[in-house]
Amino acid sequence: MEMLAKPSPRQLAILRVVLHLASLLPLARLLFLGVTDGLGDEPVRAVLWKTGDWSLYMLCFTLAVTPLRRVTGWNWLAAFRRLPGMYAFAYGVLHFATYLWLRRSAELLAVLARILTRMPLLTGFISLVIMLVLAATSFQVAMRWMGGKKWQWLHRLTYVSAVLAVVHYWLEVSRYGANQPLWFGAIVAALLLFRLAAFIARRNRNQE
């Protein structure tokens, strides 16, 4: 327990490597299935599904770090918020690139117009643009330049990105009658409620 409460720098470095490897595993699996013809009848669509799924999983892991830190009191977890966030963005970019590949026979401008005018695609696009802004400002130098408070407010947009990703997921798959997006919606809502409750409790304490 002592180790979990206060890991040594060496243990943190090992954990970081393990988390990178674990985050790259879905990509390695996709590449393996790709070269061994294991992606089914519609391989590009299978890549679209898997990269979309993993972008959303990683977003949920990112949102779970702070509640887990508050519940356990393991403050070192703060150093592991950026890692899943960057992988959420990376899988999101792969997902977007796969979509463009799927539509490669059409004019790029027509594809972009389609993304910007169809709600199921637009929600995913805005979610990804928010991740781009967050990834670009996730460095120490950006935090120092913006100031802690402004930076913190900007990075709360992670919730907006996650909500839009869930809406996108739901709008894309509801026609198949799938209900997985509802599970993700419940997870994101629970994480958001936890943060809201903590925020209100802190404000009340400060006013007392």
Ligand code: HEM
């Ligand atoms: C420009 C941005 C995006 C575009 C054009 C896009 C496009 C698509 C399309 C066309 C599908 C439907 C695939 C199908 O059922 O055949 C889809 C599914 C999905 N997308 Fe996106 N998406 C974008 C961004 C995102 C982002 C940022 C996330 C997550 C953070 C995401 C998560 C998902 C998920 C989870 C699915 C369902 C995958 C499944 O059925 O297992 N998408 N996307």
